[in-house]
Amino acid sequence: MLSEQSTPVIRDTLPVVGAAIGEITELFYAKLFDDRPELLRDLFNRGNQASGEQQKALAGSIAAFASMLVEHPEARPDAMLARIANKHASLGITSDQYKLVHQHLFSAIAEVLGEAVTEEVAAAWDEVYWLMANALIAIEARLYRDSGAAEGDIWQQMEITERRVETPDTVSLILRRTDGSSTGSFRPGQYVSVQVQLPDGARQIRQYSLSCAPGSRQWRITVKRVRGTDTPEGEVSSWLHDHAQVGQVLTVSAPFGDLVLPEGDGPxxxxxxxxxxxxxxxxxxxxxxxxxxxxxxxxxxxxxxxxxxxxxxxxxxxxxxxxxxxxxxxxxxxxxxxxxxxxxxxxxxxxxxxxxxxxxxxxxxxxxxxxxxxxxxxxxxxxxxxxxxxxxxxxxxx
Missing domain, CATH: 3.40.50.80 (Nucleotide-binding domain of ferredoxin-NADP reductase (FNR) module)
Structure with missing residues (x-):
C-alpha cells in the first residue's frame, strides 16, 4: 500500500509521468544497454526492442501499477504481477538486477522531466517502484523455490529427439534431458524459455508453450517462424526452423507461466x-x-x-x-x-x-x-x- 504522504503526490503527477512514460522508458533502455550491452545481446529480446513493443509494455505496467495504488489502494494487480514475474523467472532474472533497473530508470525520469522531479516527487515514485519491484521479487522467489531451482539457476540441457513439420511455417520439437533423467512435471498451459546462440554470438531467449500433456519423459514445443513484415524477422524462430535437428542440444529453462489448467469440475x-x-x-x-x-x-x-x-x-x-x-x-x-x-x-x-x-x-x-x-x-x-x-x-x- 502506498504511504499517505506519497499518495497525493502520485495522484497529482501521474498525468505528467504517464504522458512522458514512453519517452522515459525509451531513454531508460538506452541508458541500460549503454551501461550493460550484454543484456541486450544475451537477455532482452532484440526484436521487441527494435519494434518498441518492450518499451510500451514496461511503460504500461508502471502506469497501470501506479494507477492501481492510487485508485484501489486496498487491492493489488496480482494478475499483472504474476504474468511479469513468471516471464522474469523464465529468463533467470535475479533480485539484484532490480537495483540496476532502478538506477537507470530514475536517471531517465530525472532527465525527461527535469525540474518537475522535486525531492518529494522522486521519493514518491521511488516508493512506487520498490512496491512493484519487491512484490515481483517475492513472487519470483516463490517461483524459483517451487521449480526446485536456486534464484536464476533455471537452465538445463535438452536434446532434440524428433522434429516434425506441422505446417509450412510451424515445426514441433520433441525434447529430453541429456542426462536421461525425467524432464520433470509442469502444469498444462505453462511455457519454457529456449536460449540459442546466433551467428553474431548473441544468446537470445524466447518462450514457447509446452504443447504436450504432462506426464511424459519428453517435452514438446511448437515453433512458428516469425516472418518480417510489420515486426522484425524472428531471430530465434528462424534459427530453430533452419538449424534445430534431431540430436542437437538446446538450452531450455524450467517451466513457468500463470495461464494454467484450473482444478475442479467447472465448465x-x-x-x-x-x-x-x-x-x-x-x-x-x-x-x-x-x-x-x-x-x-x-x-x-x-x-x-x-x-x-x-x-x-x-x-x-x-x-x-x-x-x-x-x-x-x-x-x-x-x-x-x-x-x-x-x-x-x-x-x-x-x-x-x-x-x-x-x-x-x-x-x-x-x-x-x-x-x-x-x-x-x-x-x-x-x-x-x-x-x-x-x-x-x-x-x-x-
Missing amino acids: LLLASAGVGITPMLAMLGELAAAATPRAVTVVHADRTPADHAHRNEQHRLVKALPHGSLHLWYEAPGATAPEASSGQADVTALDLPEGLTAYLCGPLPFMRAVRGDLLRRGLPAESIHYEVFGPDLWLGGE
Whole structure:
C-alpha cells in the first residue's frame, strides 16, 4: 500500500509521468544497454526492442501499477504481477538486477522531466517502484523455490529427439534431458524459455508453450517462424526452423507461466487462434487423459486448414472428451474442412454453460474480440484469462 504522504503526490503527477512514460522508458533502455550491452545481446529480446513493443509494455505496467495504488489502494494487480514475474523467472532474472533497473530508470525520469522531479516527487515514485519491484521479487522467489531451482539457476540441457513439420511455417520439437533423467512435471498451459546462440554470438531467449500433456519423459514445443513484415524477422524462430535437428542440444529453462489448467469440475472454454493453440493442447491432453466429466468448449481460428498446426491431434483430443465440443473458423476453409465456419471466430452464438472459465491465446485482436463478446454475454472479467506471446501490450485485460 502506498504511504499517505506519497499518495497525493502520485495522484497529482501521474498525468505528467504517464504522458512522458514512453519517452522515459525509451531513454531508460538506452541508458541500460549503454551501461550493460550484454543484456541486450544475451537477455532482452532484440526484436521487441527494435519494434518498441518492450518499451510500451514496461511503460504500461508502471502506469497501470501506479494507477492501481492510487485508485484501489486496498487491492493489488496480482494478475499483472504474476504474468511479469513468471516471464522474469523464465529468463533467470535475479533480485539484484532490480537495483540496476532502478538506477537507470530514475536517471531517465530525472532527465525527461527535469525540474518537475522535486525531492518529494522522486521519493514518491521511488516508493512506487520498490512496491512493484519487491512484490515481483517475492513472487519470483516463490517461483524459483517451487521449480526446485536456486534464484536464476533455471537452465538445463535438452536434446532434440524428433522434429516434425506441422505446417509450412510451424515445426514441433520433441525434447529430453541429456542426462536421461525425467524432464520433470509442469502444469498444462505453462511455457519454457529456449536460449540459442546466433551467428553474431548473441544468446537470445524466447518462450514457447509446452504443447504436450504432462506426464511424459519428453517435452514438446511448437515453433512458428516469425516472418518480417510489420515486426522484425524472428531471430530465434528462424534459427530453430533452419538449424534445430534431431540430436542437437538446446538450452531450455524450467517451466513457468500463470495461464494454467484450473482444478475442479467447472465448465471450460479454450479459445485459440494460430499458434495460440499450443497451451490449449497441453490442457486438452491432460483433460482427455483424465476422461474429465467437465464440459469443455474448444474454439480455434486460423487462416486455412493447412495452417492449423496439430489439427488432427486437436480433433482427436476433443473427441476423447465425454463432454467436449470443437468449433472451428478459417478465413478460407476450402473443401477439406466442411465442419468449419468461414471468417473470424464468433462465440456469440455458442451454447456456453453457466459458471464458465475461459482461457484465450492468440493474436491480440483475436483475444480482444473474444473477450469482448464474452463480457457482453455476461461472463465476469475475472473468469477470462489469457496468454500473450511476447510483451504484454494488453494490460488490464483481466
